[in-house]
Structures are given as C-alpha cells and as structure tokens.
Amino acid sequence: MWTCVLCNQTFQNPNQIHYCGDKTIDDFLIGKSDKTIDLFNHFITKYKEVGDIKLHATKTMIALSANKRFAYIIKLGKDFIDIVFPFKEPFEDNYCFRKIAAVPGSNDYNHHLRIYLPEDVNDEVLTYMKKAYINGKDI
C-alpha cells in the first residue's frame, strides 16, 4: 500500500496517478434530485453487500475500490446514475450494458451501465458487480 502524502488516499501501486483535490463525495451529490441520491445510496448499499468497498472522489467521478479501483460512477444525472466497469474482456452477451468500449492504450473494455430504478440493480447487474469487485481485490 502506498499513501499519498498530499491527500492521504491509499493505493496499491506506488505513485499511482490520481487526483489530489479536496472534492468530497458530497460535492457530487449537491443539487441532485432525491431520486438520484436514492439511486446512488441504493447502489452503494448493494455493493456493500458484495464486499467491503471504499469511495474516492476524483476530479470528475466517484471511484469504488477494494485493494484497487474497480468501478466508477461517472455521472449523477437528473433521474439516473451512470456507472462504468472496466473488464479485461468484452462481455457482449448481456442485457444490462448500454455500451461496451475498448479503452485506448489499455487492455480494458469499459462496460457502461445506466440505472433508473432501484430494481435495475438486478441479479445480472449483481453478477457483474461481483466480477468487478474480485478485480478490485486483485486475487
């Protein structure tokens, strides 16, 4: 574990590139609708049932981590939240992702998920949440 002396965030890789700013999770929730905040809380609660997770505010998004970062909440919309899971292979055979995009310069495929309703965090989505979490545990 490496701890950034500037912002006290911990990372698995020494000198991990990150954002040292003083944004907090609350900064992302300011001005959002009750519906969006409920969705955010629901998603995080469901994830905590999967395993122990930490949240980090970055400049533009909220990262979820275990031993390393494994998922990102990239947008808190008017009545939805957008989440990205990076995986090493594209899981094309799914009903939940809006878009799967290869990340230039890496082996990752970003899987984009949009949640409008609490029940959108269904069994299929949970399967991918667990898959991402295992990547975050780095086992």
Ligand SMILES: [Zn+2]
């Ligand atoms: Zn830092």
